[in-house]
Amino acid sequence: MAGLTLRDVRKSYGATQVMHGVDLDIDDGEFVVFVGPSGCGKSTLLRMIAGLEDISGGTVAIGDREVNDVAASKRGVAMVFQTYALYPHMTVYKNMAFGLRQAKTAEAEIDRRVKDAAEILQITDYLDRSPRNLSGGQRQRVAIGRAIVRDPQVFLFDEPLSNLDAALRVQTRLEIARLHERLKTTMIYVTHDQVEAMTLADKIVVLRDGRIEQVGSPIELYDRPANAFVAQFIGSPKMNFFSSEDLTGSVSTVLGRTLGADEQVGMRPEHLTVTDADSAVVHGKLELVENLGEYALVHLTTPTGHDFIAKTEKPPAVDKGATIGFTIQPDLVHVFNKATGLRI
Template sequence: MAGLTIRDVVKSYGTTKVMHGVDLDIDDGEFVVFVGPSGCGKSTLLRMIAGLEEISGGEISIGDRVVNEVAPAKRGVAMVFQTYALYPHMTVFNNMAFGLKQAKTPKDEIDRRVNAAAKILHIEEYLQRTPRALSGGQRQRVAIGRAIVREPEVFLFDEPLSNLDAALRGQTRLEIARLHERLGSTMIYVTHDQVEAMTLADKIVVLRDGLIEQVGKPMELYSTPDNLFVAKFIGSPAMNMFDVKPDAENVFVGGPVAVAPTPKNSNGEIVVGLRPEHLISCKPEEAVISGRLDLIEQLGDHVIAHLIREDGVEFVAKAEDFSSDKKGEIIHLAMDPSRVHLFDKQTEQRIK
């Protein structure tokens, strides 16, 4: 096992720069998740770590070894792809053993590693089947097993659950979490699904346009996002955002929203962020924000209410239940002031 260090890594395709000097430290045994929208550079960064993409500048180290010029097979990493990339004519055993056979590993050692990985992943009974006789979740476990048998220093996962249905995603996500706990290996996982990121990660790296926006533990990013982008990206449903201005008495107001006092390190307009799950039904005189009910989503253990303020601004509230489900009725909502988030509209940075 080994940690990983990325220093000022740049990636360009011709004159187009897609990674802009990334710096990141990953500790030995950490489970780190790269998240961000499509095109943010998360898969490109993962592929550069794997050696599948050349870096245009900077340095990548695995353990204490710089691997910029090291071939992918010799970096001590194993990658699990979005597509399972299994050989359809080979059995599960031979798919998992293929890389070891290519490396001329002794047969007894191959048998030991494949059987041990199959036991970890609960696929012992499938070893003599071909991939077409397996479900999507079983195929993904074979792909993960193929990585395990290599006994790498670092595991790399590139959106491995995106081809699975919702139930299988939840089940396989749990299996990956247990795998990390059992092996204690360094794992780097790419996803656009923030639920996967929040539930799996020791540390989340949020990327946008080839830059790291914030690095931290899941609840750190949720509770104290550094900027508007992270605040909107982390959390489901997304954080409600309201543009507000200071009035003559140093109180921020924006329609029914009122937040005081004025932050000292702000200048100009402020964006107030209210998480949907922190809004609670209340009496009109206690309301932080009120809105006309437009739509209710019934999701079993909770409901999501889509509301419209009197000035036409839309927002969302999430709760176990609401005082009303009648479309057009006015809903009054309060929240703990300590959970209000403030951002400078011009810089988009958090006001601390």
């Protein structure tokens, strides 16, 4: 096993720079998730670590070895892709053994590694089947097994669940978490799904436009986002933002001061509480209710026409078009600079 160190890592395609000096430390055995919107550079960064993309500048070290000029096959990493990339004419066993045979590994050692990995992933009964006779979740487990048999220092996952349906995504996500707990190997996982990031990661790296916006544990990013971008990206539904014109005089009680014209307040939907008009921090006209059983998502509009969402235990007992007041605990309020987006 090994940790990773990235220093001033940059990537350009011609005159276009897509990664802008990334610095990151990943400890040995950590489960780190790269998350961000499409085009933020998370997969590019993963591929540079793997050796599948050249580095335009900076250094990548795995353990105590700089690997900028080391071939992908010699870096001690194993990658699981979005597509399963299984050989359709080979059995599961042969798919998992293929890379080891190419590396001239002894047959007895191949057999041991394949069977050990199959037991870990609970696919022992499928070793003689062909990929076409497996479900999507089973095929993904075979792809993960093919990575496990290489006994890598670092596992790299590039959106491995995106081809699965919702139920299989949850199941396979749990299997990957258990796999990390069992192997205790460094894992780097790329996703655009912040729920996957929150549930899997020891540490989350939020990326935007080829730059790191914030690094921290899931609860750190949720409780103390460094800026408005992170605040809206982490959490579902996303954080509401209000300007001073959206709020009532009660906001002074919550904030302990008047909100400045250059500031905006962030409030998570799950932290808003229905209250009477006098103590409300924000009022909203009821537009739509999504009743999801265990909770309701209440869509509202402020008097200034600003849309926001409240997450409540039960649907509100009022008609559409009625005005509802909400308050929030002071320690759950986030304040950001409007121009820079930085937390205040």
